[in-house]
Amino acid sequence: MPGRLDRYLIREALFGMLAVSAVLWLAMMANVGVQLFSTVMHGALPVHILPGLLWANGVKFLLFILPVGGFLGLLLAFGRLYRDQEIPVLLACGASPLRLIRPILAVALPWARIIAWLALVQWPATQSARDAMLQQARTAALYDRLPIGRFLVADQGRVTVYAERLAEDGRTLEEVFVYTRLSGSEGVERAHRARLIEDADGVRQLVLEDGRRYDGILGQGDWRVLTFAEHRIDLGLERTSAVEQHKRSAQGSLDLWQTGQAPDRAELIKRAAQPISALLLALLALPLARAAPRQGRFARLGAGILIYVTYYNLITLTTKLVETGRLEAMFGFMLPHVALLALIGVLYWRHGAFVRTLGRVGHAA
Numbered sequence: 001m002p003g004r005l006d007r008y009l010i011r012e013a014l015f016g017m018l019a020v021s022a023v024l025w026l027a028m029m030a031n032v033g034v035q036l037f038s039t040v041m042h043g044a045l046p047v048h049i050l051p052g053l054l055w056a057n058g059v060k061f062l063l064f065i066l067p068v069g070g071f072l073g074l075l076l077a078f079g080r081l082y083r084d085q086e087i088p089v090l091l092a093c094g095a096s097p098l099r100l101i102r103p104i105l106a107v108a109l110p111w112a113r114i115i116a117w118l119a120l121v122q123w124p125a126t127q128s129a130r131d132a133m134l135q136q137a138r139t140a141a142l143y144d145r146l147p148i149g150r151f152l153v154a155d156q157g158r159v160t161v162y163a164e165r166l167a168e169d170g171r172t173l174e175e176v177f178v179y180t181r182l183s184g185s186e187g188v189e190r191a192h193r194a195r196l197i198e199d200a201d202g203v204r205q206l207v208l209e210d211g212r213r214y215d216g217i218l219g220q221g222d223w224r225v226l227t228f229a230e231h232r233i234d235l236g237l238e239r240t241s242a243v244e245q246h247k248r249s250a251q252g253s254l255d256l257w258q259t260g261q262a263p264d265r266a267e268l269i270k271r272a273a274q275p276i277s278a279l280l281l282a283l284l285a286l287p288l289a290r291a292a293p294r295q296g297r298f299a300r301l302g303a304g305i306l307i308y309v310t311y312y313n314l315i316t317l318t319t320k321l322v323e324t325g326r327l328e329a330m331f332g333f334m335l336p337h338v339a340l341l342a343l344i345g346v347l348y349w350r351h352g353a354f355v356r357t358l359g360r361v362g363h364a365a
Contacts, residue, residue, distance in 0.1 A: 005090075009103035016077030017111065021069030028061045029054070049133045056130035063118045067278040068308055070111050074104070074285035075304045082291050097351045100286055108282035116275035120253040123271070127250040148173075157181070159233060161206065163194065171195060176208060178233060189213040189231065197232075205232045266323035269333045273315050280340050281308065287347035311340050 036053055039045050045053075081087045091097070152161045164175035176194040180187045191211025196204060208231045216223030248256065248267040256264040284307070288300050314336040321327035 006103045006106065009100065010106050012077045012081065013074055013104060013107045016073035016075075017070040017107065018073070020073035020076065021065055024065045024069050025058075025061055028065070029058060032057045032061075052133050053130065056126050059118065059122055059126045063115065063123055063274060066111065066115050066118075067274055067281060070108070070278055071281035071285055071308060072301070072304065074282055075289050075301060078286055078289035079291060079300060082289055087290075097286060097348055101283065104282055104286060108279050111282070112275040112279040115278050116272075119271040119274040124250055124252050131250050167193075176206075176211075178206070178208065180233065185215060185217055187213055187215045189233075191231075205234050207232050262325045262329070263323045265329040266319045266332075269322060269329065270315070270319050272333070273319075273336070276337055277311065277315070277340075280337060280344065281311075284340065284344050284347070287344070287351045290351060307340075307343070311336060314339065 033054060036045070036050060036057075040047055040050055078087065087100070090100070148163055148166050150162070153159075154161065158181055160179040162177040163173040166172070167174055173194040174192065176189075176191045178189040178191070180189070189208060189211055191208035193209040195207050195209075197207055209229065211228060211231065213226045213228060213231065214223055215226070248264060251264075251267075253268060253271060256268045285304070288304055288307070291300060318327060318332040318335050322329050322332040
């Protein structure tokens, strides 16, 4: 059961972390919400996937806001305690700064645990669902672009398609005529049904079912007649790269670990850095919030933001080096966190944490 002092510090710290994180999250969600509503109003996205996209963006923003939001919230909370002389009084009464780490860890550990769940479990699942929704929207948009009852010329005139009607399911073309022009030959196909798919390489194809194909050269009599159950034709309408379709951000963390490839390890390092950074930044907040008596609670906010930006850029840099194979994965993973941990140690030492602790140990001996 935490004591009265611990409960007080936990309440102050948690309130600051939640308040700053909520403000940042709502601001970013309002911005992306306006953009998505504008996209839907212009017809680029269907209305029914809007809640799913808002949810996916909400999880994404939570993942990146919670570490910095918790850090800034702790800076503001401890800055107020320094301004009101509450922490200086505690230190004057013999409490070491290391004693104040206990309530910080009581808040930071569950905070980092939530971020770890978001980064390693929820984020890839959300990304996979988001990609599936966008894939369905793109496919539906392609059906909307097909002119039913009119000729469609695709792939720079190489393919001409005519569909008599669209089935009731809204995804099957009926009574389809296709003309293809290849180098040195031409072909005509007639199929009872057709549908659009996207293959593993991100190529949009028209799948003809239950039809016939006539191959040959105009002016010559050696035409071939082929009966097929299924035939696929690349319309060249829209292509998506395999990297875009199979994003690493949508792959499970265990799958990334098992592959052992450098880009997959880099993605895993980026995910694991989120909860670790949240914990280290929480430990950094206490000594960094220390201010002179005449300074306000926002005195160290600029320094905190500068340290966070440098730390985040170092994580990004080492992740890129790991992804390209120019840095060993474990070294690239540890380097930014060890550097921040060294800075935390220096600040606590300047704060007198280790001197007070060693002094009490020597006195007891």
